[in-house]
Amino acid sequence: MSVLLTTSLAGCAMPGSHLSVSDKHQTETNEEEKSIDQLVNVHLLKPSNISSFKQAEVAAQSNPELDAALTRYEYRVGPGDILNVTIWDHPELTIPAGSYRSSSESGNWVHADGTIFYPYIGTVSVEGKTVTEIRDDIAKRLARFIETPQVDVNIAAFRSQKTYITGEVNKPGKQAITNIPLTLLDAVNHAGGLAENADWRNVALTRNGVEQSVSLHALMQRGDLTQNRLLQPGDIVHVPRNDSQKVFVMGEVNDPQLLKIDRAGMSLTEALSAVGGINELEADATGVFVIRSEQRKQEGQKEQKGQGEQREQREQSGEQEQKIASIYQLDIKDASALVLGTEFELQPYDIVYVTAAPITRWNRVIRQLLPTITGFNELTEGALRVKTWP
Structure with missing residues (x-):
């Protein structure tokens, strides 16, 4: 009878999707494979150390470098800008804007080669110069035709x-x-x-x-x-x-979901509150974990070295193998410990995971076994009835 049962179960298709990798080609590396347990650090969140995990507060401060740059700032003319050149007491050299023409329409357009044309003196190179430098240049060249010319230059339109x-x-x-x-x-x-x-x-x-x-x-x-x-x-x-400002809340919580960190940030307690708290009937209150990846891309890094070279440098310097993650554990069996969670700021792509209580895991195993045990008992009883049938 047991052989018949085993044969019957083996011939039945298992429910749900399945992917087997045992019969597929697997790539191999020469590196020694390490257990994930060796690549993870665990930190207990306690009143005595919670401050060490708190992110440094940004302080208000001045910017003397920016203040100095603003003080010495000068605009430099470029192609496409429009200049207004005024020669005082010489209206024939100043084009009036008129009642229906704006300054930008009547001004001197800076050509693609960075020059403008002005009467008497011809082509004037203005690209890359300030209005003060342009004024001095025009005044100097007009001095051959006008005695002590009074020149004013301003920018009518900024387009370059x-x-x-x-x-x-x-x-x-x-x-x-x-x-x-x-x-x-x-x-x-x-x-x-x-x-x-x-x-x-x-x-x-x-x-x-x-x-x-x-x-x-x-x-x-x-x-x-x-x-x-x-x-x-x-x-x-x-x-x-x-x-990218998201965290994942999973495990024994009332509403597992993906959360987005808002502009004010998000603490561990806020994340638990947003998903309705832990499942009081099935969660292990001592096992509230935050899993954080340790791999961070360096900002502005342009030169990337090969893995072999990096490994060689680590061996020469005696540097330990880089950890892939850090796990932060919070025990909220006493609900007042949630105040510690308000001090722990979450970072993008953190995983908040609440484990199941041991009895919950055991009950789940039993729930999975019960249909098989029940079915086996029914088959056995049926076989006995057939055997004892007169």
């Missing part, structure tokens, strides 16, 4: 230099660089401010092909003026979406 604000702002697009210095904060405000889904902690500023990360959270929320920048022509400011 632009910066670009893209991503999660309310009015993305280009912004002109003018004679008024344009800072990062000014550009964001001119773009209508941040959109609802903006990730203001990881704003990218690209200048001459080099990208740097700027935190608008530190600038706008904490008053860290060192995060502000004086924008230059061609700069690209990109405010990304907060799609």
Whole structure:
């Protein structure tokens, strides 16, 4: 009878999807495979050490370097700009704007070669010069025709230099660089401010092909003026979406789900609250874990060395194998320990996992075995009835 049962079960298709790798080709490496237990660090969150895991607060501070740059800032003319040149007491050399013409329509257009034409003196090179330098040049050359000319030069339209604000702002697009210095904060405000889904902690500023990360959270929320920048022509400011600002809450909670970290951040207690708390009937309150990957890409790293070279350097320096993750454990058997969770800030791609109580795991095993045991008993009883049938 047992042989018949085994044969019957073996011939039945198992429910659900299945993927077997035993009969497939598996790649091999020469490296010694280590247990994941050896590559993970575990930290207990306790009142005595919770402060060591708290992220450093951003302090408000001034930016003397930016202040100095703003003080010495001067706009330099480029192709496409329109200049207004006025020669006092010589109206014949000054083109009047008139009642129906704006200054930009009647001014001197800077040509693609960086020059303008002016009566008597001809072609004047203006590209890359300030209005003061252009005024001095024109006055010096006009002195051959006019005694002590009084020259004034101003820019009627700024069209040669632009910066670009893209991503999660309310009015993305280009912004002109003018004679008024344009800072990062000014550009964001001119773009209508941040959109609802903006990730203001990881704003990218690209200048001459080099990208740097700027935190608008530190600038706008904490008053860290060192995060502000004086924008230059061609700069690209990109405010990304907060799609990467997510954490995963799984295990024995009432509503497992993916959560997004908002602009104010998210603590462990906030994450547990957002999913309805732990399942009081099945969760192990001593096993609230935060699993955090230790692999981080270095910002601005352009040169990447081969794995073999990195391994050789680690062996020479005696550096231990890098851990792949850190696990932070919080025991909330006493509910007052949740206050510790308010001090533990979650980071993007953290995994919050609540384990099941031992009795819960045992009950689940029993629930899986019961259908098989019941079916086996029914088959056995049926076989006995057939055997004893007269």
